[in-house]
Amino acid sequence: MSKTALSVWKNCLSFIEDNIQPQAYKTWFEPIQPVKLTDNALSIQVPSKFFYEWLEEHYVKLLKVALTKELGDTAKLLYIIKMENTYGNKQPFTEKIPSANRTAVQPQEVDVPLKNKSPELKNPFVIPGIRNVKIESQLNPNYNFENFLEGDSNRLARSAGLAVANKPGGTAFNPLLIFGGVGLGKTHLAHAIGVDIKDKYPEKTVLYISAEKFIQQYTDAVRKNNRNDFIHFYQIIDILIIDDVQFFSGKAGTQDVFFHIFNHLHQNGKQIILTSDKAPVDMQDIEQRLLSRFKWGLSAELQHPDFETRVAILQNKLFRDGVEIPNDIVEYVAKNIKSNVRELEGAIVSLIAQSSFNKKEITLDLAKQIVEKFVKNTKREISIDYIQKVVSDYFQMDVDTLQSKTRKRHIVQARQLAMFFAKKFTKASLASIGSQIGKRDHATVLHACKTVDNLAHTDKQFKKYVEDLQKKLTL
Structure with missing residues (x-):
């Protein structure tokens, strides 16, 4: 039986599939099309230059072994690459390239370099925000390690x-x-x-x-x-x-x-x-x-910075801006704005601005006014601690009981509800939620969320728990 490009490639694929991971096979070999078999040279079509480069870089030995098994030591492999038009020609074109370490053939008319050999990095096409000749890093030098203060949270x-x-x-x-x-x-x-x-x-x-x-x-x-x-x-x-x-x-x-x-x-x-x-x-x-x-x-x-880190962040900002504010005022702001660093720094900027524009001295009373307005105008971010407290109060237990290892049904359900609302109302990861609610792992939190979803649809009393707690947490 005479061999065809399809039959040879099919046999090669069987060998290749046995020797690499399924995902790699699906990504790099399924898209290849056998085109023709001429004089012991198999031509295959690949989707792009990048695809060709990847095969040659990572799978050339595997391809060589597979093809040699089918066609013997004189086997050759040629790539036909479907390439986008970058030269103003309206017709698509292909380029034949011999596989590495094999007898070379002359490429067709269009000779496109496959690798960027120029030592100067050039942007091959216009990307908004990046210059076309030299690649700018787009980095902000004001964001550096010096003013990124270390704390337990980071x-x-x-x-x-x-x-x-x-x-x-x-x-x-x-x-x-x-x-x-x-x-x-x-x-x-x-x-x-x-x-x-x-x-x-x-x-x-x-x-x-x-x-x-x-x-x-x-x-x-x-x-x-x-x-x-x-x-x-x-x-x-x-x-x-x-x-x-x-x-x-x-x-x-x-x-x-x-x-x-x-x-x-x-x-x-x-x-x-x-x-x-x-x-x-x-x-x-x-x-x-x-x-x-x-x-x-x-x-x-x-994570959210603790009190000491918040104080250090404010003091560092004030030092960089050349502004002096009494420690009790700095501590008051740090104590009352806990959500994130951006809001913390925003509050101190507002305080300095109010003092400067209205020619008022920075006092604790002024700080209280600013913080009150700032917190009121800022969407309140519900913390995991707050969720645990609300859930514990609702079920008339303390937070320690909620976090305990007990398997009593009503306590387990309260804990699962706390995990469910922590996932719903905070940006914390499942692992972080679990560690803060009784040192559980992320799989426990995932299970808790699924359980709450299921019970809310099948148990009227449990549905009422969910609705009541939702109201309390979003008031």
């Missing part, structure tokens, strides 16, 4: 950030995912790492970009048929910082392209830094293959 994330800045791409923290609620300093820390790297390694290309801008650039690239150029541009970055990566949620095309960029950067020892308002385990509508990569390095949470 020690792990800050220490990991310093380690990454000292040895980008060379630590176990790759990627480094920094997550936490609004205004806790995720963006500040991400910039601080980038700024420190630029100081220590000026030759490295650092790029900070928000997830929203990344999505916008990708959409523009697809519209202009420049998807491959988009990928190649991001492949030349040494330290890629993407802010608010949760916005990738539900964006299948963006997730797919970022998956390829992530793999390339990680494989080549480049550093990836991500920020998010939630832990990977809590992210919705993000592909599992991407979530698993987010977990390869370190996920570090930024």
Whole structure:
């Protein structure tokens, strides 16, 4: 029976599938189409230059063994690459390229370099906010480690950030995912790492970009048929910082392209830094293959700063601004604004502004007026402690009982309700909720939330508990 391109490739795939992970097989081999078999040379069509480069870099030996088994030692492999039009020609075109380590053939008319050999990093297409010749880092030098004060709430994330800045791409923290609620300093820390790297390694290309801008650039690239150029541009970055990566949620095309960029950067020892308002385990509508990569390095949470840290943050800001305020006033502001760093600093700025514009001395009374207005005008953020107190009072028990190890039904239900509302009303991760409500793990919290959902639909009395507590927490 004579061999055809299809039969040879089918047999190669059987061998390849047995030798690599299922996800890798699905991603890198299922999209390939066998085209023709001529003089012991198999031609296969791949979707892009990037695809070709990845196969040659990671699977060339596997391909060689598979093809040799089918066609013998003289076997050759040729790629036919579907390429976007970047030269003004309205017709799509293909380029034939011999596989590495095999007899070369002359490429067709169009000869496009597959790798950027220019020592100067050039932006191959216009990206809003980034110059077209030299890649600007987009970093804010005001966000540095010097003014990112350490406390119990951020020690792990800050220490990991310093380690990454000292040895980008060379630590176990790759990627480094920094997550936490609004205004806790995720963006500040991400910039601080980038700024420190630029100081220590000026030759490295650092790029900070928000997830929203990344999505916008990708959409523009697809519209202009420049998807491959988009990928190649991001492949030349040494330290890629993407802010608010949760916005990738539900964006299948963006997730797919970022998956390829992530793999390339990680494989080549480049550093990836991500920020998010939630832990990977809590992210919705993000592909599992991407979530698993987010977990390869370190996920570090930024929590609400404690009183001592809040005081230190205010004192540091006042020192930098050259303003003196009595300690009792600083402590009053720190004691009454607990939600996040942004609001804390905003309150002290308002206090200084009121004093300056109205030519009033900064007194405790003025501070009380400002804080009262500030807290009233700021959406109240419900804390896990507050939720536990409300739930405990409702069921006429103390918080220690709620957090205890007892398996009594009414206490277990109260604890599950506290976990349910903590997930609903706070930005805390499941792990953080569990640790604060009786030192449980994230799986217990997930189970609690599902149980509350189910009981609220099947048990009238339990539904009333949920409704009553919801009212109390949102008054």
